[in-house]
Amino acid sequence: MGTDLAGHIEDTKLAEALSERYIAYAMSTIMSRSLPDVRDGLKPVHRRLLYAMQQLRLDPTSGFKKCARVVGDVIGKFHPHGDASVYEALVRLAQDFAVRYPLVEGQGNFGSIDGDGAAAMRYTESRLTEVAQALLDGIQDDAVDFRATYDNEDHEPIVLPGTFPNLLANGAAGIAVGMATSIPPHNAAEICRAAKLLIENPDVTIAELVDLMPGPDFPTGGILVEERDSIIRSYETGRGSFRTRARWEVEQGRFGTWMIIVTEIPYQVQKSRLIEQIADLMEQRKLPLLGDVRDESTTDIRLVLEPKTKGVEPEVLMETLFRNTALENRFSLNMNVLGGDRVPGVLSLKEVLRAWLDHVHEVLVRRSNHRLAAVLRRLEILEGFLAVYLNLDEVIRIIREEDEPKVSLMATFSLTDVQAEAVLNMRLRSLRRLEEMEIRRERDKLADEQKALETLLGSERRRWTRICKDLDGTIKKFGSGPLGDRRTLIAAAPEPVDISAALEIDREPLTVLLSREGWIRAMKGHGLDPQGHRFKEGDEGWLSVECQSTDRLCLISSSGKAYTIKAADLPRGRGFGQPFRTVVDVPQEDRIVILFPVSDEGRRLIASASGRGMIVSEAGLVAEKRTGKQVFNVKDGDEVFACIPVSGSHVLTLGHNKRALIFPLEQVPEMTRGGGVAFQKLGDSTLRDMRTLTLSEGLLWQEGQRVRSAADLTPLEGRRGAVGRAAPQWMLRNKG
Known part of the structure; x- marks a missing residue:
């Protein structure tokens, strides 16, 4: 139940x-x-x-x-x-x-x-x-x-x-x-040639396969500019990426003018979105060398790029576009596939080719066995036809007179069940005089085919030779013409193009203003009074940085991240600017510590509120992404206190516990990223001030005071990481 x-x-x-x-x-x-x-x-x-x-x-x-x-x-x-x-x-x-x-x-x-x-x-x-x-x-x-x-x-x-x-x-x-x-897609003829090489030499290296199969072949063409070593490494591991660029040419106009014609774009880049992206960047003044972009495409792609001035080099203009737009793109490689045993895994190029060839070999064996079985069945029937053909009168008599003609046929002519069934099903028109000769010809032809199939199934070497011939057939059928010809050009990795000289055309002095509420803008000229400019109601000027329009600005946040802002990208004019968080992705909980123009030779002393710090190079602070670059690792409850230029021979730190310490600058390590070393042991207190100085030259602590001599400063000297000495009154005066 x-x-x-x-x-x-x-x-x-x-x-x-x-x-x-x-x-x-x-x-x-x-x-x-x-x-x-x-x-x-x-x-x-x-x-x-x-x-x-x-x-x-x-x-x-x-x-x-x-x-x-x-x-x-x-x-x-x-x-x-x-x-x-x-x-x-x-x-x-x-x-x-x-x-x-x-x-x-x-x-x-x-x-x-x-x-x-x-x-x-x-x-x-x-x-x-x-x-x-x-x-x-x-x-x-x-x-x-x-x-x-x-x-x-x-x-x-x-x-x-x-x-x-x-x-x-x-x-x-x-x-x-x-x-x-x-x-990514590849060229079928190149794949087949690489597969033939693998058949001939199972121990072939990836580099040898890449000689025949140099890289992806995208349906939209373009130019592959990835380094060969990188391509080989990607195919060896099954993971990597391929750098592709649009194909372009220069078209000369009248009076020395010229324009660039883009005829092929990278794979999976939508043309309409590409044009929108270029137009948006032009509006934001991020493509200062480009004058206009037009789409003159019909069935073929034709994007027209006009320079602002004919004095610009085409290579320099294209380099600015490659750096900022989808005219240069990366296609990732992750050869994660289901194997013949239905188990997923990341395979190398050689393993993928081997798995496919093993499948092709298995298909050949199965098809040959299927065809051999069909040939043997047909031969059996033909042998039965020939056995009875000389005695057709007796066959007709048996069919007409016997109660069980099938049994009688099998007994009389020694036929199998299949042969007797075929004789009984024979059409009358097959009894014509020439049919016996045709049956013999078919039998001889099938016998030859049987022998060839048995030879093929009996020799693995012959089967691989047959597969090589089939690969040649695929190459012949799909390896040339509009469908088969390689579309993506394989080129050497491009040499770096210096675009700074071309961008110097728009070089001009700027003053960048950052307000208390986080609005940023650029004003033309130097020596400007921040208070003389308008701000939103309840807002006021905070940081003022003088730079050039070609400079990159570094913004350090309290969490120890460095962000890069191009001065030329900042809004100008009489408006209030734009929130800096729309320029770089700084989390809401982070505050801005400092903003300064980057110098390739400059160095900075960065320190946390807890009294730890290190030296960083300004060039090492440059971040390519909007999300910034983690430079200084701060612990929970701590934050970046200051980031000042490195100069002089000593560092002075002052804590809220009213203790000061001066130690040699050479004791501070230079690092690309880390949590720094202890500057001063502050206990539960935090840093109040930090300076760099040359001890022998003295120190001007603040305007209105006299320059403190080496004799005034020597009592504060100690080793890095010490507690420090009680700070003199002149150091504590007017400091919050």
Whole structure:
């Protein structure tokens, strides 16, 4: 008697329930959604799309069918997910700017490189390309295993035969749970040549493979400017990145004028967004050498960049654009794929090629065995035909007169069950006079094929030779012409271009004002009175820094981070400026300690409120990102107190505990990052002041006082990290 489970409740720990369900979700995402298979380079949705289109007989020579019909078949039979996601996958397989070797040929609006979406699936049509047909070739010959579909009503392939190197040729991208994949597209002919080399020499090095396969080949072209050593290292580890640049040329105009024409842009960069980015940077005065940008593209890309003056060098103008815009881009490499055993892992280039070749070898063996079985079945039938052909009258008599003709045929002519069944099913038109000769010719031909297949299956060397010939066929078919020719130019890593001289054209003196409320702006000229400028109500001037428009300013926050601001990027004019947190990403809880122009030779003494510090070079404070650069590590409850220029021979520190200490500057280490060393032991107190000085020259503590001589200062000398001496009254006067 069965137990009624309705209303049954089991107590389970929340952590265990969450863990079990999340692991199941993670595995489903990794195995059935996001990571491609190393053998055919496809994710399940793409594999099901191609198989469904083949079932609909949408081969390259047939007519097109509505994409809605294809998507309906896919989600109805194989892939029970949303139609929008399936159609997006179908559209991408048809976009020649997104996929290096399109697997789907589209008819209608399938989107553009500007980021425009495709038309609705009821308006577009599609069919398979020859590349997709190469991936599917042999699927009817028991080349791969099949499994039941989600509803057990049909079967689908676990993997495609994949005699085309799709994983590397078309690349892949996906984000799973806890792992991701990013593989750039490559040239199919180069992949096949590298695979042949691996067959000939299994111990080949990655460097030798890179000789034949020098780097990615993006569908949008461009120029690969990554160093060869970096490319080899990326392919060895399966992780890295490739630096690409737009392809451009100079077009001469009248009277010595010129403009730059960009004809190819980096992969996965939307042209419309690129133009918007350039226009925004021009508005913000971050591209001072660029005068205008226009899009004159038709089916081919043509971006026109005009310089502000014809005296600018084209290379210098392009360098400013490469540094600031997506005309230079990096494509990451993370060859995280599902292996033949369905286990995810990051593979090297050699391992990916080896896994694909092993799959191709297995497909060849399975197809050969399938064909051999078919040949043997046919030979058995032909032998039966020949056995009875000279006695057709007796065959006809047996069929007409015997109650069990099949048994009588088998006994009379020593036929097998299959042969007797074939004789009984023979059509009358096969009894014509010349049929026996045709049967003998077919038998001899099949016998030769049987011998060739058995020889092939009996020799692994012959099988690899056959695979090499198939690779040559792939090279011949897909390795040249508009589809196969390499599109991405392989170039040497570019030499550094000095753009500072060109930017000197706009060099002018500036005074940068930072208000108490955090508003920053740049005013033309030096010697300005901060109080003479307008501020928002309740705000006032705080920091005033004199610099040049070509300078970089360093901003030190209380958490020990250094941020870099280009003076030329700051707003000018009579307004209030803009909040400095829109220029750099400083957390709200951090306060600004100091703002100063960076000097390549300058050095700074940085110290925390607890009395620890170190020397840092100003060049080392420059940060490339808006999020800044951690330079001084402060502990919880502590913060940066001061960052002053290094000069003189000694350091003077004064604590709120009214104790002062002077120690040699040479005792302070110079560091690129760290928590510094103890300047003065302050206990529960904090720093009140810090100065650098030359002991022999004395010290002017504050305006209105006399210069304190070495004799006044010597009593305060001690070793770094000491408690210090009681500070004299002149040092404590008027200091908060």
